[in-house]
């Protein structure tokens with residue numbers, strides 16, 4: 001009797017701890033809606049995996065159920081493998097309306113063996129034009145890698161596998177608007193952009209390789225008491241970001257003086273480079 005009671009207690013505790021772990025790990029059914037693509041976006045494995053696909057007729061996309069006003073958001077992505085030229089996988093935070101804020105990761109596909117470009121941008125109050133682009137130091141199609149956005153009132157930090165690649169600081173003191181009033185949703189989509197994505201539009205999508213598929217897992221959004229709300233880059237992280245920017249950055253709007261003949265945007269004065 002005592003024995004069966006304690007074993008049912010143990011199994012109940014086991015079930016509860018399993019539920020708790022599942023809640024912390026996130027579940028795509030619980031956290032996201034597939035919003036378009038007519039069945040090309042799928043949630044699989046009891047909510048642990050999400051896939052988007054693209055064929056000649058359509059791409060697909062999803063968005064978070066929740067809105068976030070600041071956040072530390074991690075997602076693991078495995079990008080379209082093989083010949084992904086012409087395809088773009090966008091993964092971003094955005095608010096709505098003409099003066100929206102937005103924090104973007106976009107992955108521009110390529111021919112087999114040629115490097116993806118990771119394109120980043122930040123919009124505040126409807127204004128973007130803050131592109132930075134990178135190659136990656138690994139093949140992003142061979143396995144899942146973690147892409148993170150830390151957004152607090154002082155800074156936005158883009159990271160890849162825990163290595164910061166870009167920091168956009170709050171430069172309101174210089175008159176530059178910073179996203180801090182408009183809640184954002186998480187969005188992702190896989191679509192055809194062969195008019196510009198690969199080598200500036202020179203390489204077109206090869207539809208004989210369709211459908212193209214990108215996969216997502218291990219979504220996590222940190223709770224507010226975990227320190228990220230006031231987090232900044234320590235000197236080790238700054239060193240790693242410098243390493244990425246020195247070796248893998250291929251475009252930086254803050255270094256493009258031809259594009260801004262009137263002078264570089266104000267916030268470029270505070271960009272760590």
Ligand SMILES: *[C@@H]1O[C@H](CO)[C@@H](O)[C@H](O)[C@H]1NC(C)=O
Pocket residue numbers: 108109110111114115116117197198199200
């Ligand atoms: C694709 O590969 C070419 C050749 O290596 C490279 O110039 C280009 O930056 C790569 N990425 C994209 C998205 O075009």
